[in-house]
Amino acid sequence: MADAKTAIMDQVRQQAALQNARQLVEKLNEHCFERCVPKPGTSLSSGESTCYTACMEKYMAAWNTVSRQYLGHVQKGVGSGGGFGGI
Amino acid sequence: MDQMSVSPETAESLKNLSQKDKQELNQFIMGESQKSQIQGAVHSLTDTCFRKCITSKISSGKLDRSEEPCMQNCVDRFMDANLTVIRHLEQMRNM
Numbered sequence: 001m002a003d004a005k006t007a008i009m010d011q012v013r014q015q016a017a018l019q020n021a022r023q024l025v026e027k028l029n030e031h032c033f034e035r036c037v038p039k040p041g042t043s044l045s046s047g048e049s050t051c052y053t054a055c056m057e058k059y060m061a062a063w064n065t066v067s068r069q070y071l072g073h074v075q076k077g078v079g080s081g082g083g084f085g086g087i
Numbered sequence: 088m089d090q091m092s093v094s095p096e097t098a099e100s101l102k103n104l105s106q107k108d109k110q111e112l113n114q115f116i117m118g119e120s121q122k123s124q125i126q127g128a129v130h131s132l133t134d135t136c137f138r139k140c141i142t143s144k145i146s147s148g149k150l151d152r153s154e155e156p157c158m159q160n161c162v163d164r165f166m167d168a169n170l171t172v173i174r175h176l177e178q179m180r181n182m
Binding site for chain 2: 003004005007008009011012013016019020023024027030031035036051053054055056057058059061062063065066067069070071073074
């Protein structure tokens with residue numbers, strides 16, 4: 001019967017990881033497409049690709065900073081009161 | 088953790104779990120749910136604060152000397168603002 005428990009736990013972890021990845025991809029595309037591809041051409045230029053890489057790295061650096069800052073608050077108990085349900 | 092479906096066999100075997108296992112699973116799910124909520128908040132905040140703080144042309148993949156503190160301030164100020172909203176709503180409720 002421990003099998004069912006482990007199976008569920010694995011599935012939950014997997015779903016959480018998938019959702020996180022999905023959200024990240026969505027935001028990366030949203031921000032970086034806006035910034036780096038102002039006027040879509042017939043293909044992605046090398047300049048646009050370079051911009052995309054820098055943008056993605058920057059966004060993930062920003063994500064890490066926010067995560068650290070936010071977790072700091074949560075640990076102090078300030079973050080209680082639930083999620084932010086869509087800004 | 089919006090949707091999750093288990094196979095009928097798993098659902099069936101869940102019923103036969105010991106009390107201890109059920110409790111453990113419950114705790115685990117609550118923990119994961121909380122983690123998921125936090126992650127969602129971080130995504131939301133990063134989205135908003137990136138727009139506010141990263142305004143110039145993106146040349147490097149790192150946050151520069153003004154962008155990093157801006158992101159940190161953004162999170163802090165948002166938490167302050169959130170508290171303001173909650174207090175205001177509580178006031179309204181007490182009228």
